Amino acid sequence: MAKKSLEVLTETMFYVLLAFQAQEMCGTEIARFVEGCTDGRINIGPGTLYTILAKFEDEKLIEETAVEGRKRTYRVTEKGRKTYQDEIRRLKNCLADAERAARNFPPAQNEKE
Numbered sequence: 001m002a003k004k005s006l007e008v009l010t011e012t013m014f015y016v017l018l019a020f021q022a023q024e025m026c027g028t029e030i031a032r033f034v035e036g037c038t039d040g041r042i043n044i045g046p047g048t049l050y051t052i053l054a055k056f057e058d059e060k061l062i063e064e065t066a067v068e069g070r071k072r073t074y075r076v077t078e079k080g081r082k083t084y085q086d087e088i089r090r091l092k093n094c095l096a097d098a099e100r101a102a103r104n105f106p107p108a109q110n111e112k113e
Helices: 011-019 027-037 046-058 078-103
Strands: 062-068 071-076
Touching (some): 011 027, 046 062, 046 071, 071 078
16 A cells, blocks of 8 residues: 655654744844754754755645745745644654553663673
């Protein structure tokens, strides 16, 4: 069975889509947002960022709203908002599964030297 496109987002894709939830942004604004939001844990290079933006545009998750020279500004579409909400739901389910499973793990054994 063929996998639906963008059924599961990568971590970087998730943060790029998160950036659009508040406002329209250009690439440099997105990169700054993601770096700030993750306290520098994720630093998106231009190649990765513009590949993600092109994919999101192809999938109609975002749309271009302005072009000033080389600067392009994008906003999230309704499909993009739904994809973001679906990913939030998926991640919450993963955490709930992990917490439920952890309750069933045996207590940690102290290793003797």
